[in-house]
Structure formats: structure tokens, C-alpha cells
Amino acid sequence: MAQSAQPVKKRKIKGDGAWGYAFIAVALIVYALFTAYPVISAFLISFQEYKPLGSTYIGFDNYTATFKDDLFWKSIKNTLVYTVLTVPVALLLSFLVAIMILPLRKKLQTVFKAVYYLPVVASGVALSLVWLWIFDPMPGGIFNQFIGWFGAHNQNWLGSSATAMFSLVIMAWLSSHGASIIIYLAALLGIDDSYYEAADLDGASFLQKLWHIVIPSLKPTTLFLLVTAIIGSFQVFQNAYLMTGGGPDHATTMVGLLIFDNAFKYFEFGKAAAQSLILALIIALVSLFQFKFLGKDVDY
Amino acid sequence: MSLYNNHTGSRAGKTARNTVIVVLLLLFALATLFPIYFMVISSFGDPVEAGAVSYSIWPGKFTLESYSFFFNYSEYSYRWILNSTIVAGAVTITNVFFATLAGYAFSKLRFRGRGVLFSILLAAMMIPYQVTQVPLYILIVNTFHIENTYSALILPGLVTVYNIFLAKQFMSSIPTEIMESAKVEGCSQLQIFFRIIMPLSKTVMAVIAILTFMESWNTFFWPFLVTNTMDMQTIQVGLKNFRFANTTYFSPMMAGATISAVPMFILFFSLQKYFLEGVTVGAVKG
Known part of the structure; x- marks a missing residue:
């Protein structure tokens, strides 16, 4: 019995290998065609002046033109401003909310999780339309009514270059925390009770426990959320596209929107491809930087 | 025993704490859900141009005219x-x-x-x-x-x-x-x-x-x-x-x-x- 099992097992492994390839075949074909090929193609296009019938190679012209383009730098600046204003606030809000949900009964926890997650489920196009009207510049506009209670004057929220970016930021604050609250809560529930017990024996206060136990334990979660939020924020373009079109005076033109405009408004595919690769490089560098400096004692 | 102190012997303390928490969470939930709420109640208004509309955050009129306006668009x-x-x-x-x-x-x-x-x-x-x-x-x-x-x-x-x-x-x-x-x-x-x-x-x-x-x-x-x-x-x-x-x-x-x-x-x-x-x-x- 034992003697005959050996060759049988060997044959199975060989057979399994073939099944392995068969099972991933469709995934690999889809990947090769719709991800790998486009990435390689993007590299090639970025060195071309693209024309449907016969493109010409123009070396690094698309890249040098991009670096000389004031609008490109402005879009980088806008993207950074948007990221710096939205990501930390959204993360902090999520963290605080998760901490507050933690001591509640299970049922109540579920209710709040669902409530905060609901905007994530709604389509981005629908939400952008609603916010468009909330920011209506007329005195009757909802947001103007709201700031009126505090004695502030009417603002032309999306129509003025002074407030347009801020308006998009407010929208992000109130609609981008659904997933991170749930992830934070799951991480909080995963912290071993023995840490708290030891701290209680030492007479630690709530804030001490928060600082010495919770925040260090949640570091991997924070890093994960931070990296994914920044990657997402660097690519953002849909709200700006639908609500301001990048205006007024390019005040809300983010890199993602600039690339979109170059590609599908001006049909400068070469330039768009070059800019998208620069964006990819920036995202890669920023992610690497975060893992290196924030993730020192986080092991994955 | 956990992140929060257990207020042993004082149920009232725990209840008070949780009430404050729930109120804060509800306020934040209000801000989060407001756009969705506003979208739904406003969709039951008359299909007139915005100049004639005054926004209200309370449900007022109920008509499905705006829905037929949307479907009739195309x-x-x-x-x-x-x-x-x-x-x-x-x-x-x-x-x-x-x-x-x-x-x-x-x-x-x-x-x-x-x-x-x-x-x-x-x-x-x-x-x-x-x-x-x-x-x-x-x-x-x-x-x-x-x-x-x-x-x-x-x-x-x-x-x-x-x-x-x-x-x-x-x-x-x-x-x-x-x-x-x-x-x-x-x-x-x-x-x-x-x-x-x-x-x-x-x-x-x-x-x-x-x-x-x-x-x-x-x-x-x-x-x-x-x-x-x-x-x-x-x-x-x-x-x-x-x-x-x-x-x-x-x-x-x-x-x-x-x-x-x-x-x-x-x-x-x-x-x-x-x-x-x-x-x-x-x-x-x-």
C-alpha cells in the first residue's frame, strides 16, 4: 500500500500542474491583453507623436514638453494640495469614529457601519450631481444657507478659484471614510485583550492605553489605509471632471484630469501616455517612501 | 479589560458615556447621509427650472413628475x-x-x-x-x-x-x-x-x-x-x-x-x- 502510494502521488502532482495552468489561463489572457499589453504600449506611445495612421517616434519630446508645461506643474500642485487636505483628515475621522463605535453593542456597531458605508455604495456620478446643488452659489443654496447660520457670506463655491478646491475637499471629507472606518474597527477588535489587562493592572488611563497600545497596534492598518488612500487620491479626477471641469482657471485640474483632457479632449495620446507614466512613477516612489519610513517596524 | 474602563459599580457612568458617544456618532452620520437624503427628497419636487425652486431640507411636495421628466428626456x-x-x-x-x-x-x-x-x-x-x-x-x-x-x-x-x-x-x-x-x-x-x-x-x-x-x-x-x-x-x-x-x-x-x-x-x-x-x-x- 505504502509502496504503491508513492508513484501515484507523483503522477498527481504532474497532472495538477497542467490543471493549474488551465485554471489560470483565462485570467492570464485577460491580463496580458488588457493590462500587460496596454502598459507596454503606453511606453511606446509616450515616445511617439500618435496618429491613427502611422505614428512617428519623437524621442523624449513628450516628456520634455510636459516638464516645461506650467499646467502640468499646476496640476501636480493641485493634486498634492487635494491629497494633503483630504487623506489625513479622512483617516483621522475614520479612526475617531471607529474608536467611538468600539464600546457599543454589536447591533449598534453594525447599524453605524452600514450608515457610514452607504455613500460608498452610491454612484459617484449621482453624488457629484447632488453636491453640485448643495454648492449652489445662490443665497438659497444649501451650503450657503448653512454657513449663513454662522454669519458667513455667500460664496460662489465651485465657480470661484478661491473656493473650488476647498469645495471638492469638503465633499471628500464627508463621503470617503466608509471603508476605512470598517477596516479600523476590524483591527481594533483584533487587539488582544491581554494588553489592556496588563495596562489596567498598571493603572493606565484611557488616553495612555490609546497612545501606548492602540496606536502602535494599528500601525500596519494605518499604513495600509494611508498608502491606498494616497494612491487613490493621486488618480482622482471624476468629481473634478463632473463638477468643475477642472476650472475655474484650472484651480481644480488634477493630474488625472489633465491626462484625461490631453487624451480625450485634445487627442494628444503621446503626451497623455508620457504624463501617465510620470504619474505612475510618482505613485511608486511615494508608496515606496511610505513603506520605508513609516513601515520600519511593520512586518508583512 | 478593554480599551474603555468598565466603570465597575457605576452603570450610570457607562450609560452616560455611551449616550454621549451615540449622539456624536449620530451627528456625524447626519452629515454623511445628508447628500443622499437631500437627493431622495428633492427628487419628489416639481420638474421646474432652478430659478423657481427654493431648496428645502424638509420633505414638502410629493410628485413623481420629475421622474417622468427624466425618463422622457431620452x-x-x-x-x-x-x-x-x-x-x-x-x-x-x-x-x-x-x-x-x-x-x-x-x-x-x-x-x-x-x-x-x-x-x-x-x-x-x-x-x-x-x-x-x-x-x-x-x-x-x-x-x-x-x-x-x-x-x-x-x-x-x-x-x-x-x-x-x-x-x-x-x-x-x-x-x-x-x-x-x-x-x-x-x-x-x-x-x-x-x-x-x-x-x-x-x-x-x-x-x-x-x-x-x-x-x-x-x-x-x-x-x-x-x-x-x-x-x-x-x-x-x-x-x-x-x-x-x-x-x-x-x-x-x-x-x-x-x-x-x-x-x-x-x-x-x-x-x-x-x-x-x-x-x-x-x-x-x-
């Missing part, structure tokens, strides 16, 4: 909903099947290059979609000439790396002994997959199905690029067209937004458990 408005359903449905089925299949292979089968292939797949998640959008557009429109078809809407999303990742994560917790004993009993890999793996993976399949359907239903960018006639557009693209053609019609715009959002709300409330599970499945380290 003869294809019902078709948009149908298109979204067809595309999201198709993509959901293919993702559930092919992602589960690939996830099983990557987590349980041994074959040469498995690790390398999976790393290559994962690397794609770091690439911003701006990089692939132009070449993908050229591929679909200029090479395959399938612009404005269901194929153009469905093919690029047939199976996503993220879903394969989810399936693999989930299946690595299934004990390998089950498959080994099935092999000893003479099951082929195909039988193992259909009779053992799929029934054991119902949770992750549900999560993949729901996340994929939602993603596809809500997606705007790709259908916007590859469709150019109203009869092929999805509800999100139709809604965007409606918005730019009727910039001043407040209530009808809210009706359109509600129509595009409500199917996902219904799905969410009926399958909440899987939605919330889906959020954390991808985030746990592994």
Missing part, C-alpha cells in the same frame, strides 16, 4: 438601466467563476512559475489606470473595432486581479487535506473544484459578486469612453448626459441620480453582511 432612458444590468451581470458572473478558478490554482495547486506569475499579476494593482486607459482605448476602438458594443463594455473587466487576490486569500484558509483525500478517492481537479472548493467558498464568491456588480454598475469612465450612441450607454453615462443637457432642472436631476443609486442601496441593505465583509477581506494581511 427614448433610451430605460435602455440605460437595462445596459447597466446586462454589463454588470455579465462581468459579475465571469469574475466569480474565473477569479475563483484562478484563486484556487494560485493557492492550492503546484506548478512552475506560480509565485512569479502571481507577483506579476499583483504588480498591476500598483499601476494607475491612467497608464492603461489610452492604449486600452486604442486597442478596443482602432484594433478590435468593437467600439459601442457590449463586448467593449464587458471584455476588459472579464476578471480582475483584485478578485483573484480575494479568492486566493480566502482559499488559503481551506485545509489542503480535504483536497488530498479527495484525490485519493479518485476525484479529478475539475471535480474537486466544482464539488469541494466552490461549495466551501460561497462566502468569498458572494463578496466578489457583490463588489464586482457594484463597481460595474457605478463605473462611469470606461462606458463613457467607448459608447457613442444613447442606446448603448449605461445609466451613469446617461445621467451625465442628462445633467449637461438640462443644467437647470434640479428635481429631475435628483430623480435621475436617485434612479442610478437606488438599485445599489437595495442590494446593500439586503446583502449588507457580504458588503461589509468584502471591505475587510482584502485588507487583512496575508
Whole structure:
């Protein structure tokens, strides 16, 4: 019995290998065609002046033109401003909310999780339309009514270059925390009770426990959320596209929107491809930087 | 015993603390839900131009006129909903099947290059979609000439790396002994997959199905690029067209937004458990 099992097992492994390839075949074909090929193609296009019938190679012209383009730098600046204003606030809000949900009964926890997650489920196009009207510049506009209670004057929220970016930021604050609250809560529930017990024996206060136990334990979660939020924020373009079109005076033109405009408004595919690769490089560098400096004692 | 002190001997203290917490959470919930609430109540207003509207945050009038205004805007408005359903449905089925299949292979089968292939797949998640959008557009429109078809809407999303990742994560917790004993009993890999793996993976399949359907239903960018006639557009693209053609019609715009959002709300409330599970499945380290 034992003697005959050996060759049988060997044959199975060989057979399994073939099944392995068969099972991933469709995934690999889809990947090769719709991800790998486009990435390689993007590299090639970025060195071309693209024309449907016969493109010409123009070396690094698309890249040098991009670096000389004031609008490109402005879009980088806008993207950074948007990221710096939205990501930390959204993360902090999520963290605080998760901490507050933690001591509640299970049922109540579920209710709040669902409530905060609901905007994530709604389509981005629908939400952008609603916010468009909330920011209506007329005195009757909802947001103007709201700031009126505090004695502030009417603002032309999306129509003025002074407030347009801020308006998009407010929208992000109130609609981008659904997933991170749930992830934070799951991480909080995963912290071993023995840490708290030891701290209680030492007479630690709530804030001490928060600082010495919770925040260090949640570091991997924070890093994960931070990296994914920044990657997402660097690519953002849909709200700006639908609500301001990048205006007024390019005040809300983010890199993602600039690339979109170059590609599908001006049909400068070469330039768009070059800019998208620069964006990819920036995202890669920023992610690497975060893992290196924030993730020192986080092991994955 | 936990992060919060237990207020031993003082139930009143605990109740007071939790009440304060709930009030704060409710205030934040109010701010979060306000846009959705405002969208729904405003959609029942009259379909008049914005100059004549005064916004109210309280439900006032109830009429479905704005809904008929939205549907009357284009003869294809019902078709948009149908298109979204067809595309999201198709993509959901293919993702559930092919992602589960690939996830099983990557987590349980041994074959040469498995690790390398999976790393290559994962690397794609770091690439911003701006990089692939132009070449993908050229591929679909200029090479395959399938612009404005269901194929153009469905093919690029047939199976996503993220879903394969989810399936693999989930299946690595299934004990390998089950498959080994099935092999000893003479099951082929195909039988193992259909009779053992799929029934054991119902949770992750549900999560993949729901996340994929939602993603596809809500997606705007790709259908916007590859469709150019109203009869092929999805509800999100139709809604965007409606918005730019009727910039001043407040209530009808809210009706359109509600129509595009409500199917996902219904799905969410009926399958909440899987939605919330889906959020954390991808985030746990592994």
C-alpha cells in the first residue's frame, strides 16, 4: 500500500500542474491583453507623436514638453494640495469614529457601519450631481444657507478659484471614510485583550492605553489605509471632471484630469501616455517612501 | 479589560458615556447621509427650472413628475438601466467563476512559475489606470473595432486581479487535506473544484459578486469612453448626459441620480453582511 502510494502521488502532482495552468489561463489572457499589453504600449506611445495612421517616434519630446508645461506643474500642485487636505483628515475621522463605535453593542456597531458605508455604495456620478446643488452659489443654496447660520457670506463655491478646491475637499471629507472606518474597527477588535489587562493592572488611563497600545497596534492598518488612500487620491479626477471641469482657471485640474483632457479632449495620446507614466512613477516612489519610513517596524 | 474602563459599580457612568458617544456618532452620520437624503427628497419636487425652486431640507411636495421628466428626456432612458444590468451581470458572473478558478490554482495547486506569475499579476494593482486607459482605448476602438458594443463594455473587466487576490486569500484558509483525500478517492481537479472548493467558498464568491456588480454598475469612465450612441450607454453615462443637457432642472436631476443609486442601496441593505465583509477581506494581511 505504502509502496504503491508513492508513484501515484507523483503522477498527481504532474497532472495538477497542467490543471493549474488551465485554471489560470483565462485570467492570464485577460491580463496580458488588457493590462500587460496596454502598459507596454503606453511606453511606446509616450515616445511617439500618435496618429491613427502611422505614428512617428519623437524621442523624449513628450516628456520634455510636459516638464516645461506650467499646467502640468499646476496640476501636480493641485493634486498634492487635494491629497494633503483630504487623506489625513479622512483617516483621522475614520479612526475617531471607529474608536467611538468600539464600546457599543454589536447591533449598534453594525447599524453605524452600514450608515457610514452607504455613500460608498452610491454612484459617484449621482453624488457629484447632488453636491453640485448643495454648492449652489445662490443665497438659497444649501451650503450657503448653512454657513449663513454662522454669519458667513455667500460664496460662489465651485465657480470661484478661491473656493473650488476647498469645495471638492469638503465633499471628500464627508463621503470617503466608509471603508476605512470598517477596516479600523476590524483591527481594533483584533487587539488582544491581554494588553489592556496588563495596562489596567498598571493603572493606565484611557488616553495612555490609546497612545501606548492602540496606536502602535494599528500601525500596519494605518499604513495600509494611508498608502491606498494616497494612491487613490493621486488618480482622482471624476468629481473634478463632473463638477468643475477642472476650472475655474484650472484651480481644480488634477493630474488625472489633465491626462484625461490631453487624451480625450485634445487627442494628444503621446503626451497623455508620457504624463501617465510620470504619474505612475510618482505613485511608486511615494508608496515606496511610505513603506520605508513609516513601515520600519511593520512586518508583512 | 478593554480599551474603555468598565466603570465597575457605576452603570450610570457607562450609560452616560455611551449616550454621549451615540449622539456624536449620530451627528456625524447626519452629515454623511445628508447628500443622499437631500437627493431622495428633492427628487419628489416639481420638474421646474432652478430659478423657481427654493431648496428645502424638509420633505414638502410629493410628485413623481420629475421622474417622468427624466425618463422622457431620452427614448433610451430605460435602455440605460437595462445596459447597466446586462454589463454588470455579465462581468459579475465571469469574475466569480474565473477569479475563483484562478484563486484556487494560485493557492492550492503546484506548478512552475506560480509565485512569479502571481507577483506579476499583483504588480498591476500598483499601476494607475491612467497608464492603461489610452492604449486600452486604442486597442478596443482602432484594433478590435468593437467600439459601442457590449463586448467593449464587458471584455476588459472579464476578471480582475483584485478578485483573484480575494479568492486566493480566502482559499488559503481551506485545509489542503480535504483536497488530498479527495484525490485519493479518485476525484479529478475539475471535480474537486466544482464539488469541494466552490461549495466551501460561497462566502468569498458572494463578496466578489457583490463588489464586482457594484463597481460595474457605478463605473462611469470606461462606458463613457467607448459608447457613442444613447442606446448603448449605461445609466451613469446617461445621467451625465442628462445633467449637461438640462443644467437647470434640479428635481429631475435628483430623480435621475436617485434612479442610478437606488438599485445599489437595495442590494446593500439586503446583502449588507457580504458588503461589509468584502471591505475587510482584502485588507487583512496575508
